[in-house]
Amino acid sequence: MxxxxxxxxxxxxxxxxxxxxxxxxxxxxxxxxxxxxxxxxxxxxxxxxxxxDIKDVSDLRGISLDADGTLTIGAATSLQELAKTPVIPPNAITDGASLVGGWQTRARGTIGGNICRASPAADTLPGVLAADAQLELASTTGTRLVPGHAFFTGPGRTVRKPNELLTRIIVPASLGASAYLRFTYRLAMDLAVVGVAAHLDIKNGRCVAARVALSAAAATPVLAPDAADALVGTELDEPSIEAAAQLVLNTATPIDDGRGSRAHRRTVLPVLAKRAIGIALERAREGHRR
Ligand SMILES: Cc1cc2nc3c(=O)[nH]c(=O)nc-3n(C[C@H](O)[C@H](O)[C@H](O)COP(=O)(O)OP(=O)(O)OC[C@H]3O[C@@H](n4cnc5c(N)ncnc54)[C@H](O)[C@@H]3O)c2cc1C
The missing domain is CATH 3.30.43 (Uridine Diphospho-n-acetylenolpyruvylglucosamine Reductase; domain 2)
Known part of the structure; x- marks a missing residue:
């Protein structure tokens, strides 16, 4: 046979x-x-x-918030559920989820799939990095947690072993707010030419911690530490934000491809970064915590 x-x-x-x-x-x-x-x-x-097929395993779906503010997202949660969730206010991860494809794709596609596909241009990944999320991998021998920023090793490649399943995305409590923006040539059904997520923790009007993450700007989604460091200690006034936004270029190593040129990507990135930081700041001032 x-x-x-x-x-x-x-x-x-x-x-x-x-x-x-x-x-x-x-x-x-x-x-x-x-x-x-x-x-x-x-x-x-x-x-x-x-x-x-993981769709019938109900433990892998859902969004929950613990009393200490830790957010847990099941890997098989649909992007549409995440985009519309009442559990948390809009933030960089939900912004990314709401931008994926059309509603049919979001209703079917999951955050775990978006993460494990590991496209450098995927829209939820900068939010995952900016939130300092941990990714839980399970196998028959147990579970391990991998920080989002250490998960991706190249286009389509991650540290996940073939016998491991991404089960949960665990997001620590936050003192602040976040936002994700992307640039596309068309307004719908397009992949990011570049994207930027910003997360700001603010205390007494000052930025006490920040993370900025980029998509389609390198072989994997990446953190932009120079930009984040430049925000910390400032009152997030316009000149500080402007200066920090320029520093994303210290990390960005975009390529020329069918979706955009390297030069154009480097032109757009600081503009997007400034806007994403601005939206995160607005959300923080409105009392969003995520
Ligand atoms: C028309 C269209 C438009 C799109 N637009 C966008 C867009 O704008 N932005 C964007 O980011 N993406 C976009 N995508 C890509 C896609 O929708 C997302 O990457 C989606 O989130 C994938 O999730 P899924 O559940 O469908 O994954 P699947 O297709 O089921 O899986 C994707 C990969 O991840 C692996 N995988 C899935 N879940 C797990 C898990 N829990 N553990 C381990 N491995 C796992 C699979 O084996 C596979 O390798 C688009 C796709 C289409 C068809």
Missing amino acids: SEPDVGAYRRPDNLSELLTLLDRRPTSVLAGGTDLVVMRADGMVDRTQDIV
């Missing part, structure tokens, strides 16, 4: 069975399928691999 040329499809309803299946043989995780189906059709994913 000849070998089948496509792998088996399985849809467990509990995490333990799912992890056992992932451990057994090379298997593709299927969440919303908005990337995976295209990648399999294009030959980017080996079609002989089994597919394990």
Whole structure:
């Protein structure tokens, strides 16, 4: 009998069975399928691999806020649920979720899929880095936490091992607010030419901590530490924000590709950074905490 040329499809309803299946043989995780189906059709994913569909594992979905302010997002939570959540005010992660594709893509696509696909231009990733989120990876041998900024190793590549599942995104409590903006040539259904997320912690009118993260500006989403450091200690007045925004260029190493030129990306990045910091500041002043 000849070998089948496509792998088996399985849809467990509990995490333990799912992890056992992932451990057994090379298997593709299927969440919303908005990337995976295209990648399999294009030959980017080996079609002989089994597919394990995670949609029926309810532990992987949902958004919850602990009493200490820690936010937990299940990896299989849809981007639409995240974009519309009443659990937290608008922030860089929900801004990113609300910009992905059209509503059909957001209803199907998940934050875990957006993260594990690891596109340098993906819209939720700068928010994940700017929030200092931890990514929980589970396997049959246990779980480990990886900081968002250490998760991505290249375009489409992460530190996740083949038998590991991204289960949760854990976001620490915040003293401040955040925002994400991207630049696209069209207003809808386009990928970011560049994107910037800013997170500001503010105490007594002064910035006490900040993180700025960029998409489509390097081979992975990246933090821009010089820009963030320049904000800390300031009252977030216009000249301080302007100066910090310019410093994103110390980190940005964008390329020329079909979506934009390196030169244009470097022109747009400080402008977006200034606006993203401005929105985060406005949100913080309105009392948003995220
Ligand atoms: C029309 C269209 C427009 C789009 N526009 C945008 C856009 O504007 N911005 C943007 O960022 N993206 C965009 N995308 C890309 C896509 O929708 C997102 O990346 C989506 O979030 C992927 O999630 P998913 O659940 O569909 O993942 P899937 O396609 O199911 O999986 C994607 C990858 O992640 C892996 N994976 C998924 N979940 C897990 C998990 N929990 N643990 C381990 N591995 C996992 C899969 O094995 C696969 O390799 C668009 C896609 C389409 C089709």
